């Protein structure tokens with residue numbers, strides 16, 4: 001199939017492009033490099049031996065996206081393009097609503113006009129809000145607590161309305177838990193600019209000697225060691241989940257919200273220890289105050305993905321850390 005991947009040069013997008021190319025699909029990437037680098041395209045080609053078609057465009061640019069559809073016989077789209085930093089979304093809500101919502105709206109509009117009805121949307125466990133019992137199940141009410149999360153909820157609602165309006169649509173709303181790790185080649189991974197917000201990139205920088213220690217945000221949560229517990233999953237497992245969703249959508253119409261997670265929670269200290277094993281050294285940390293907006297513990301109920309898509313995360317926390325460390329070493333010539 002010819003698959004459009006918006007945000008295909010980003011962290012999850014690039015890993016998904018690799019899996020799509022290796023499965024024999026043709027990949028057309030639309031990315032404006034707002035949070036990614038052009039070298040990623042070379043890495044995708046180096047891993048797969050295949051060159052994706054690339055458009056450096058803003059997906060919210062209607063004319064540019066229309067031209068992309070006219071020049072390529074698109075069968076389906078995976079929509080990753082969007083801003084994703086929770087803290088920044090609180091500072092700049094308009095830019096999050098504008099960018100995230102307008103890209104999704106323009107894409108859906110052009111797809112409808114061009115008669116392409118298969119769409120995978122990159123959503124997030126953040127849509128569950130804070131009052132639901134764990135593990136999170138897809139049927140729970142949504143309700144995000146920051147502008148970033150609210151853009152995901154709004155887009156899910158728009159796409160649900162769209163699917164209800166026309167039976168030809170087949171839409172998967174994939175709710176990711178905490179993707180970490182890197183491609184086992186060491187060529188692709190997560191490399192945020194500046195000081196990372198997320199746990200794994202932060203630990204990797206401590207391990208590489210670029211930051212002095214990890215700040216553990218709170219050790220007084222009601223969890224097994226007092227630190228926050230999340231459902232970390234390997235980015236390659238996550239990428240495979242998108243292919244499984246695409247396969248399912250070949251045979252089914254309508255809209256489905258589906259969790260992609262392992263169903264297992266790990267604490268901050270457990271992740272730190274797993275990374276220490278991967279890099280072979282002790283990593284310094286300090287207990288810091290809780291981060292505003294964080295909750296103690298959540299993880300996925302992963303059953304629906306297995307039932308519908310036949311997909312299950314299979315890579316361990318150890319493997320996630322080992323792959324992430326390999327990528328860090330390569331990036332920093334360690």
Ligand code: UFG
Nearest residue numbers: 124125126177178197198199202215216217228230268294
């Ligand atoms: N943490 C630290 N120190 C750090 C960074 C994080 O202790 O320097 C802790 C957090 O308090 C939390 C855990 O590590 O307990 C994970 O934090 P992340 O920032 O890595 O991830 P979050 O669970 O907060 O959020 C991530 C994405 C969101 C997404 C969510 C979905 O950033 O965009 O997963 O589960 F919505």
